[in-house]
Amino acid sequence: MSAGRYHPLLIPGLALIVVGAAFASIFLGAVTISPTRIWAVLTGGGDMIARTIILDLRLPRMLLGLLVGAMLGVAGAALQGYLRNPLAEPSVLGASNSAALGAVCALYFGLSELHPLALPLLAILGGAIAILTLFLLSGSAESPLTLILAGIAVSTLAGAGISLALNLSPNPFAAMEIMSWLLGSLENRSYDHVWIALPCVIVGAALLLADGRTLDALTLGEEGAQALGVNLSAARLRMMLGVAIGVGGAVAVSGSIGFIGLIVPHLVRPLTDRSPSAVLLPSLLGGAALLTLADIGVRLIPSTNELKLGVVTALLGVPVFLVHLMRERRLW
Template sequence: MTDPGRRRHPALLPIAALLVLLAAFASLGFGAVSIAPARVIAALTGQGDWIARTIVIDLRVPRMVVGLLVGAMLGLAGAVLQGYLRNPLAEPSVLGASNAAALGAVAALYFGLSEAHVVVLPLLAIAGSLGSLLLLFTLAGRSDSSLTMILAGIAVSTLTGAGISLALNLSPNPFAAMEIMNWLLGSIENRSVEHIWIALPCILIGMALLLVDGHALDALSLGDDAARSLGFDLRMTRLRILLGTAIGVGGAVAVSGAIGFVGLIVPHIVRPLTDRTPSAILLPSMIGGAALLTFADVLVRLVPTTNELKLGVVTAFLGVPVFLVHLLRERRLW
């Protein structure tokens, strides 16, 4: 077994934790109205002027917490899926979880159900993610092959993507289509404490399920047969990973919209600072995902535009260099 103390660079986790703290504090201080650090601290401690307290406590703290939760979930899910599928470009959308959650939310917007109560849209997003899990199991059958899971995930993702396109095509008016598009672009703007309580249980359950199988992921890097010979139950491993991804990502997408590429970017940033075993990157990817998404959310507030940029647009641009690096690496191998 690898010495746990040598699996990661000793500074990796402290630096990742420091980045999370910096991102959280920046999220509280920057926005349409910038607030000095001293005023932020005073507002957090219940002192200072009421304007700063209102902005920080009522508006920015929920947004910051949602950003940290969603980023941590997406970063962890990406690291787990890259290890399980042995695919460096894997992320939650590979299994169709993100698209299915988005389809559930789009259905709430399309049929006007989201106007009934604020929890209806997130609940349908989570239901869509769990529905994709059932469909994935049906398509994959009893196979433990990662290739079968990827192909089944592509089928689920394509099907749910077609459903989203159909809803946009048949939207009853341009305002409904615009609302759907805005949600699909992803954002954590105007989030409240209610959104935190909606996402938190799903994200905690998802994280707990995904963090269990670190050693199984290490064994799978040697191949399915080697993992079985070491005593790992691959079917139970698959069940936990799929449930964790569906529940956790469903809860995250439910409150943030469709935000991609975080699960792709973070593991690749973290991996060079570890021994490259899948289990070694899980915790750093979770912390790094929280920092990356929160910093990206600060960036969308600072860019001078008429309308605030959507978070999903920024993370998509951040994902492009990762694809290019892998493209160039593969070209050298041809």
């Protein structure tokens, strides 16, 4: 990707924001720790309490914020380019809801109590099943509209399964646990969750970033893209696998977090040449920064119980998206 395809300060600026958000996530929290104590921990020393808070609580939470946000951001940008729909996000293909259903099954049947990895693994399995179902529903059709319709069907079915689990929940506490997970959070996450999300995000993001030229070709329509030598079936396979693996792994450890994949591409697009490929990398960086900053916010907002990250991203995302939509509506 040539530097001329986006504002020269966009990538460096986003990189600085990501680094700043990462450090702020370590330095800020419900418990105030002096910079001297934090620096001592980061340099290999420090007292036991500070080391526990920084290394065991804040550091894995920061890493997951960056990973999950980056995956949701690049997935949203890729899907908006592939489906040629400015409202597309990971939930369009049903991957988010299906991964959430897998996690809900782990909570409902008590599998998460048997082993901490049961919940994220079932969430990833749910995303994979959603993609297989999409293949069966859409068949060999290459039109993005077919994928959208199939994705709506899969997402609706997964949503019904989640509602059924809540309806049949054996006790109020189980229902509360399911609802708490569905609201999304990075609270009380460990390095086990980081190692689950990391390979999924790397594979998923790599598959989506590799399709930049295909996304640009699709702006000419399916026939135009095929005339340029694009294999639409292979492109669809890469897109679906990228979303299933990446978003499935992200949702598996964070719960359902919305609007990141929707609003981030719209925020960075005006600083690019508006081609789908030029939006991918900025959306990855922007998603990482936005989710990490939102997670810092939920820790600092005074409340009896820590606010859920999914709620905050929705409250922040809707007005930002509406304002941006009013400004940019003539360009779509």
